[in-house]
Amino acid sequence: MSSRNQNKPPRSPSNKKENVLDEAPLDKRRKIVIGKMVAPSTNLRSRSVLSTVNAGPNLGHGADQKAAAVAGSDGGSSGGGIEFNSREDVERLLSEKMKGKNKNDYKGKSEQMIEYIRKLRTCIKWFMDLEDGHLSELEKLRGTVEFQEKRHTEFETQMRKREEELNMTVEQLETKLASSLESFQKEEALKLAALKSYEKEAEARVTSEASRAALSEDLERANHEAKRSNDQIKMLQETNKRLQEYNTSLQQYNSNLQSDAVKNGETISKLQKEKNAMMDSLTSLRDHSNSLKNQLDSSRTTLQDALKQKEDLKKEVYFLRSELQQVRDDRENQLAQVQTLTSEIANYKELTGKSSKELDNIMAKTNALEETCSSQRVQIQSLQHQLAAANEKLKMADLTASETMSEYLQQKRTLNDLQNRVAEQELQILEAEKLRKKLHNTILELKGNIRVFCRVRPLLPEKESNTTEGAIVSYPTSTEFLGRGIDLMHHAQTYSFTFDKVFNHEASQDDVFVEISQLVQSALDGYKVCIFAYGQTGSGKTYTMMGRPEADEEKGLIPRSLEQIFQTSQALQCQGWKYKMQASMLEIYNETIRDLLSPVRPGSNFDANVKQYAIKHDLNGNTHVSDLTIIDVCSINEVSFLLQQAAQSRAQNSRFKGYSI
Ligand SMILES: Nc1ncnc2c1ncn2[C@@H]1O[C@H](COP(=O)(O)OP(=O)(O)OP(=O)(O)O)[C@@H](O)[C@H]1O
Incomplete structure (x- = not known):
């Protein structure tokens, strides 16, 4: 038979039985609840009911065992055709009353009792079967509970381990976050340093541009000065050529002078003038040489400045390279850090999804770091461009310095050549001067150490009307006495006089000085000279010697000699003479x-x-x-x-x- 209440335990008869149920271990119950293993409480209750039945008031334990043995010997649950399927069947059995009203019918009573006992045994057997099913189910449940407990403990240990691992990872993340924050701060500091270096680079670029402009200006000046010096060198070369030609002509002229000493008087005066011109040219040459020296000094200073600037540029380039290398190293370190951070972030993503916010933050920081790295890459590229530009500027400065150096060396060589030429010319001039002095003295000696000139004063206006000077004084025209003789008529007799030179009344102050200037030159050459004017009162001594200094044409010998002395002394001071x-x-x-x-x-x-x-x-x-x-x-x-x-x-x-x- 089967019914809907099959395998359902009977209701608990009293609260006491429920209390017996409560004697089950609390841990097991709690663990079962925690493990969500749904075990019907009715099973336990049915076990308690079974115990109650087994411990029934009318049956002892030994009798129960005997009855169970009897029932077992009956071999089934169908005691007398009664089957127990529910509690109502059991209650019905328990509420059965003894049949028969005859109290003495013990046989009937005993049969009824036997029947009742059989039913009870059947009931007990049903209970025992039910209990066995419940026990087997309980064992299964216990195994399940133990399995679940084991799984639970394993799961708990896994969860604890995972919790510990998560704590560890959280701590590691916190430390890495701190380290990433530190690295971020360092990155910020590096960024600030890079910005400062960029500002320094900009300043250095401005200064290098200024120095380049100054260098270009100096170069232009040097080129201009080089052009000027080249022009001056050309002029000097031309002057040297002229001087050489002049020297050759002077030597030829000196040879002519030696061959014809008499005619050399006038020639020496010309030579003197030419010598003055030569001295002027020599002084101009010296001035040119001094100016060239000054230019050379200035070019040296500019070259030194250019070399200093070149050294400064080299130092700046070295510093820029070192800074660039540092920035590159920092960039590589940061890239490595970013890569490690990204790998760690990937690991963190795999490990847990809890730290998504932190990961987002870290990703944001990583993005910021990458942006910083990209900006630093741009800065590095700009720094590399600036470094390349600085290198080009340095090369240009080197080229400019080398060109300036070559020009400077060329100018130095040219200056040395010119100085040598000037020294040679000075030596030649000194030699020519010595030769000229000697020739001049020879000429004067040939002319005579003591010479007497005669100058005829013109008639004064007040005496011109009543004079017969025109008939008294005459000048011989013969070749022998031309310019040297004078004839005086007195009482119809002619008195002829001869002098070294005779100046007629038409002779100017300059004509007289032409002769006297040679003596002044002798005085300047170191010889002793005396000019002596002799004549009667009013004959014109003062006029000849002093003249009228306020009028150029009428200046006498003394002012003209002084002018010659001072001019010649100033010219000879350039040659090293001191007067x-x-x-x-x-x-x-x-x-x-x-x-x-x-x-x-x-x-x-x-x-x-x-x-x-x-x-x-x-x-x-x-x-x-x-x-x-x-x-x-x-x-x-x-x-x-x-x-x-x-x-x-x-x-x-x-x-x-x-x-x-
Ligand atoms: N060559 C000349 N041409 C024009 N005027 C002359 C010339 N020589 C002299 N005289 C004039 O003759 C005058 C007398 O000349 P000066 O005074 O020079 O004579 P002196 O010899 O010096 O006389 P003293 O011995 O008395 O001093 C002056 O008025 C002077 O200007």
């Missing part, structure tokens, strides 16, 4: 010497102030006048002033005059 000039002026009258430059003003008491001057000669042949006022003179104006002073002193006693310079 010290002193002036003294005296008047000799009746064997008495009078100092014309004496500070004692004439006219106060002339005789009282007259000193006893004495003429003395030293061992060198020099002539001195004792106590004569000697004044150092440096310019022609000073001498002109002294001449005026002397003229004023001399004016009081204008008789015989002599000059000493």
Whole structure:
């Protein structure tokens, strides 16, 4: 038989039985609940009911066992055709009453009891079968519980391990986050450093551009100066050629002079002029040489500046390269860090999904780092471009410096050549000067150490009307006495005189000075010269010697000689000569010497102030006048002033005059 209540346990008869149920171990119950293993509580209750039935009040344990054995011997649950399928069957059995009203019918009662006991045994057997099923089910459930407990403990240990691993990973993530934050801070610091280096690079670029502009300006100046120096060198070369030609012509001229000493007087004057011109050209050459030296110094300084700038640029390029290398290394380190971070992030992603936010943050930081790296790559590229530009500038500066150096060396060689040429020319000039002095002295000696010139004064306007000078004075025209002779008529007789030179009344002051200038040149060459003017009063001594200094045409010998002396001394100072000039002026009258430059003003008491001057000669042949006022003179104006002073002193006693310079 089967019913809907099959395998369902009977209801618990009392609360006491439920309390017995509660005696099951709490751990098991709790664990079962935790493990979500759904075990019907009715099974336990049925086990308790079974125990209750087994411990029934009317049956002892031994009797129960006996009954069970009897029932077992019956071999089935169908005791007397009764089957127990539910609690109602059992309650019905328990509520059965004894049949038969006869109390003494013990046999019936015993049969009923036997029948009842059989039913009870059947019931007990049903209970026992039910209990066995429940026990087997309980065993299964226990095995399941133990399996589930084992799984639970394993799962718990796995979860603990995973929790520990997660804690570890969280700690590692926190440490890595801290390290990434530190690296980010370092990256920020590096970025700031890179920005600073970029600013420095920009400043260096500005300074390099400024230095390049200055270098280009210096180069332009150097080129301009080189052009100027080339032009000057060309001019100097031309001048040198002219000087060489002039030297050759001078040598030829000197040879001609040696062959024809008489004609060389006029030629020497021309030579003197040409020499002055040559001296001027030499001074100009020296000026050019000095200017070239200055240019050379300036080019040296510019070259040194260019070399310094080149060194500075080299240092800057070295620093830039080192900074670039550092930035490259940092970039590579950061890339490695980013790669490790990305790999770690991938691992973290695989390990857990909990740290997605952190991963997002880290990814954002990684993206920021990558952006920083990309910006640094751009900076590195710009730095590389700047470095390449700086290298090109450095190469250009090297080329410019080398060109400037080559130009400088070329100019130095040219300057050395010019200096050598100038030295050679100076030597040649000195030699020519010595030769000229010798020739000049020879000519003068040939002309005569003592020469007498005669100058005829023209008739004065007031005397011109009643004079017969035109008939008195005549000049011979014969070749022998041309320019040297003079004929005087007196009482119908002709008196002929011959001089070294005769200047007629038409001779100008310049004509006279042409002859005298040779003597002045001799004085400048170191020879002693004396010019002595002699003549009667009014014959023109003062006019010849002094003339009228205010008028160029009528300047006398003294102003013209002084001009020649000062001009020649200034020209010879360039050759290294040093001149010290002193002036003294005296008047000799009746064997008495009078100092014309004496500070004692004439006219106060002339005789009282007259000193006893004495003429003395030293061992060198020099002539001195004792106590004569000697004044150092440096310019022609000073001498002109002294001449005026002397003229004023001399004016009081204008008789015989002599000059000493
Ligand atoms: N060559 C000349 N041409 C024009 N005028 C002249 C010439 N020589 C002299 N005289 C004039 O003759 C005058 C007298 O000349 P100067 O005073 O020079 O004579 P002096 O010889 O010096 O006389 P003293 O011995 O009295 O001093 C002056 O007026 C001067 O200008």
